[in-house]
Amino acid sequence: MQRITLIALLLAVQLAYAQNPDFVQFKPFHFGVVPGFGSTGVYGLKYEHNVSINLFSGHAYANNILSIAGISHFQVQRSQGINIAGISNILGAYPFLKVRQHRDSLAEFGAIQVAGLINGVNGGGFGGQLSGGINLVTGTLDGIQISSIHNDVNKALSGGQISLVSNRVGDMALGFQSALVVNRARMMSGTQLFALFNYVNHELDGLQFGGFNAVSNRNSHIYRENRFYWMQLGLFNLAFENGDGYQVGLVNYGKDIGFAQLGLINISDKIPQYPVGLLNLAGDINGFLRAHTNRMFRYNIEMATGSKKLLSALTYSWDGQRDRNGYSYALGNQKKKGPAGLAQNQYFYEAFLQVTNLVENGDSFLDPNLIYTAKAQFGYNPFRKTKMMDLYFFVGLTGNATWIDSGDPSVVEGPLVSQTNNHTFWADLNFGVQL
The missing domain is CATH 2.40.160 (Porin)
Structure with a gap:
């Protein structure tokens, strides 16, 4: 019981220091075994390092060049360079990712994170994430995410996502997604590839290539004039609102497809300019x-x-x-x-x-x-x-x-x-x- 109490007090002291950047000190190199047992002692969260080597787990206020941990590594603010951990790298939230509520809690991400299971960033851009399990970013990522299970960005993405199972952008996107099962995006500009199911909730400028493709095109009437802005290529394609471009599949449905449908069966509320299919069905056929x-x-x-x-x-x-x-x-x-x-x-x-x-x-x-x-x-x-x-x-x-x-x-x-x-x-x- 005394050991548990001691560990709880140590964590409380470290979290207290982590809340105020005025306490942050710089130490170029850190070596540790677990948090509290290393060259920074029990005050690890108030230090900024260039290099941090941890046998099992470590944490710091910031990292500039390299951090390595056998199990996990956590940083309160700013991660530059390379983070490598056997299980997880976490930046900007403790003990797990939290929604950012205050300006002084914003994290900065300019690193490459490599983990066996989880990479997490609570805010910031530029860099990349590679994991065998899950990559998470609650706000902004400019680089690339690669995982075997799931990639997730909740606000903004510029680079790409590659996953064996699923990719998600909660809001905003620009680059591409590639997964074997599901790609989802609320607002997107780029490309979704190779999934059984691709879904864009707002706009698609580019290509969907998968078994089942869907685009809601909520505000496409704003951009539609004199513009071809997407292509769906799959077994089944759905476009629930207006949209210029192409649908190529066995069955295509579009509320108002501006340019072309190519498939065995093409269905639309308003016939496109160039329907090519065994059967075309539309209100103005x-x-x-x-x-x-x-x-x-x-x-x-x-x-x-x-x-x-x-x-x-x-x-x-x-x-x-x-x-x-x-x-x-x-x-x-x-x-x-x-x-x-x-x-x-x-x-x-x-x-x-x-x-x-x-x-x-x-x-x-x-x-x-x-x-x-x-x-x-x-x-x-x-x-x-x-x-x-x-x-x-x-x-x-x-x-x-x-x-x-x-x-x-x-x-x-x-x-x-x-x-x-x-x-x-x-x-x-x-x-x-x-x-």
């Missing part, structure tokens, strides 16, 4: 549904969705007599016009580039014979002046080419067909109706 026939396939059903600048079209084709099917994807655009002062949907003209997977005679869908097509088509609506819905009759000219690695290269017969080895080229007409 453009597109068509039509049926047509040509020499290649007797029956074709086609659906297109997209914006005024770009349409994505899917076509299923079949011909029972020849026992063949086709699955096509096309990109292009269609413009609807009319005579000046008259109906605006009197006729349309369009151009598309298309690729078709030809499956015939029991072939596998996964063993494709690809047909590449460029087509230009014109349609006319004779019912525009009636109360009927828009119904266009159209005709088109197509140019086709296919490369078949084996077997008979003849996929069509008749005029305007050219065959060279396994290559077949032909021109064709297309007829149909469109809604």
Whole structure:
């Protein structure tokens, strides 16, 4: 009991000295075993050192060049140079990190901290942290954090964060985050990479690359004009408010994506300028549904969705007599016009580039014979002046080419067909109706 009382009194004396910088003295070198047993005696927290070597644990008011401890090292104010500890380095809070409340309690951080488990800074910038566990900064970090578990900055970050598990910036950021599981930031400018889940609560200028990416873009309408400021690349991408830039993924959702969505399914409240997907869904979607026939396939059903600048079209084709099917994807655009002062949907003209997977005679869908097509088509609506819905009759000219690695290269017969080895080229007409 007497030993416990003695240790408590020693700590109380050291903390009392730590509160007032007027008591701080300079001693270039310190060697200790544990706090209270070393060259500074029981008054370690009132000393500033250039070099501090501690067999187990140590503490000081400030460190300028180097501190080494087998277990842990704590500094009240200012850490420059290099801090190395087997378990933890703590700067600016005792015994653990605290929220800064007074100006005279501000820490200064200009060091590199290396610890087996925890590095903590209660305020200050410039430097870096490396640990096998957790790095924490309650305010400002200009350098870099690297840990195996978690990096955390509560206010401001300029440099990067790298972690095997998670990274977090509580408010403000600039640099990049890279983790295998979670990257989170409230307000951010830079980049989030390689995580299963990336989330930015305010703004993203740069790139999100992960399995699930989300940006809230709360005030993006302020910055949006004439500016492309982010890209999301992942399996699932979400942008909950306005935002220019790109989404590339299997499923993309954006409330108002300004530039482009590229994915299997694109969903938005307002269609972006360039949607590229198997299915585009939006409140102001453009597109068509039509049926047509040509020499290649007797029956074709086609659906297109997209914006005024770009349409994505899917076509299923079949011909029972020849026992063949086709699955096509096309990109292009269609413009609807009319005579000046008259109906605006009197006729349309369009151009598309298309690729078709030809499956015939029991072939596998996964063993494709690809047909590449460029087509230009014109349609006319004779019912525009009636109360009927828009119904266009159209005709088109197509140019086709296919490369078949084996077997008979003849996929069509008749005029305007050219065959060279396994290559077949032909021109064709297309007829149909469109809604």
